[in-house]
Amino acid sequence: xxxxxxxxxxxxxxxxxxxxxxxxxxxxxxxxxxxxxxxxxxxxxxxxxxxxxxxxxxxxxxxxxxxxxxxxxxxxxxxxxxxxxxxxxxxxxxxxxxxxxxxxxxxxxxxxxxxxxxxxxxxxxxxxxxxxxxxxx
Amino acid sequence: xxxxxxxxxxxxxxxxxxxxxxxxxxxxxxxxxxxxxxxxxxxxxxxxxxxxxxxxxxxxxxxxxxxxxxxxxxxxxxxxxxxxxxxxxxxxxxxxxxxxxxxxxxxxxxxxxxxxxxxxxxxxxxxxxxxxxxxxx
Numbered sequence: 001x002x003x004x005x006x007x008x009x010x011x012x013x014x015x016x017x018x019x020x021x022x023x024x025x026x027x028x029x030x031x032x033x034x035x036x037x038x039x040x041x042x043x044x045x046x047x048x049x050x051x052x053x054x055x056x057x058x059x060x061x062x063x064x065x066x067x068x069x070x071x072x073x074x075x076x077x078x079x080x081x082x083x084x085x086x087x088x089x090x091x092x093x094x095x096x097x098x099x100x101x102x103x104x105x106x107x108x109x110x111x112x113x114x115x116x117x118x119x120x121x122x123x124x125x126x127x128x129x130x131x132x133x134x135x136x137x
Numbered sequence: 138x139x140x141x142x143x144x145x146x147x148x149x150x151x152x153x154x155x156x157x158x159x160x161x162x163x164x165x166x167x168x169x170x171x172x173x174x175x176x177x178x179x180x181x182x183x184x185x186x187x188x189x190x191x192x193x194x195x196x197x198x199x200x201x202x203x204x205x206x207x208x209x210x211x212x213x214x215x216x217x218x219x220x221x222x223x224x225x226x227x228x229x230x231x232x233x234x235x236x237x238x239x240x241x242x243x244x245x246x247x248x249x250x251x252x253x254x255x256x257x258x259x260x261x262x263x264x265x266x267x268x269x270x271x272x273x274x
Contacts, residue, residue: 021170028166029201030156036213037139045204045216049171049197057172068175069187073196077220078204083213131197 001099001111001135005063009095010055017043017088025049041086045078048117048129055094056115056131064096064113066133074112075132082126084119090126092119097130104134111135139212143273145250149239153210153254156202157232159194164229167198194227199265203254206235211271217249218270225264232259237269248273 022043026034029044036042060066084090097116104110113133119126140151168174176183177193184192200221207216227233233256240251249270256265 024166025170028163028170029198029205030163031201031205031208033205033208033213038214042213044201045208045213045219046197046201049173049201068177069183073223075220075222076197076200077218079218080216 001067001113002063002065003099003101003111005059005096006099007096008059008063009093010059012091012093013055014089014091017047017084017086017090019086022047022086036083040083043084043086043088045080047084048078048119048127055092056117059094059096059115060133064099066113067135070136072134072136073131074134075130077128077130077132079128080126081128082121082124084126088121088126090119090121092117140210142211142215142250142271145239145252145271147239147241151210151237151239151252153203153206153235153237155232155234156206157230159198159227159229159231159233161192161229164192164194164198167195167201171195171197173197189226189228191228194229194231196221196223199223199227199233199256200267202233203235203256203265203267203269207269215271215273216269217272219267220269221254221265221267223265225258225262227258227264231264233257233264234259 031044094117098114101111115131117129235256237252237254252269254267
C-alpha cells in the first residue's frame, strides 16, 4: 500500500441521479421503497456506491495500489444532510482521507485506509460516505 | 407504516427484518450496479486463493440491506447516519436477520435516537454491527 497517498483527491465530478440507474441499484439491494415521506422519487440511502465507485476504484487501484487479496472492507458509513432525489445533479469529491498504521486488537500492526466521498447539490452538502479498509498482511 | 422515532425508548428491542438467502446472481447484480468487480466477489478460484470457500458478497451490499430495512421501518427523512462494521464475510446461501437495540438517550441531544444493530446469520455468526442515528424532527 502506498502510504504517501493520504490527501490525494479525485477531480470534482458531476453526475445525474438517473432513474434507470436508481432502479438497477434498487433491484440489486432489494430496496422496495421508492418514495420518501413527501412523495418524492428518492434514491436508496446507500445509493452513493454507484456514484463513487469509479473514482474510488481509481484511488484504490492506481493511487493507493491496494492488494485486494490482503485487504478487507471493515466499515462503511454514511452521514446524511439531505435526501438524494431522482433527477438530482450532484457534484462529488472522493479522497484518500486517511492512511495510518496502528495495532489491531490482536496486537498486530495493520494499515487502515479511509476513502471518503462528499456529495453536494450546488454548494450544499448532501451526504458524506466513508469506507474503511484494513490491510491484513 | 413507518415507526415513529420519537416513541423509541432506551433498551427497546426491534426486529428490522430478514434478507436472503443471498444469491450469486444478487452479488453479480450488485457488482454491475456499482461497477465493483473485485474478483473476490465474482471469481470463484480467486476467492478460494484468498482463503474463502466461495465468492463473498460485497460489504456495501450488506450495508445496503440494512439501509433498505431502515427506509421501510423509519422512512428516509429521519436517518442521519449509518455506520456499519463488517465482522464476517457473507456467502451465497446466507440468510441475515437484522435486529436493533435502542441505546440510552443523550440528554444533550434529546431529538436523537441511536440504534445498535446486529446482522446475524442463521448459525448466529455476527456478520455486521452497525450504529444508526435517527432524528425525531
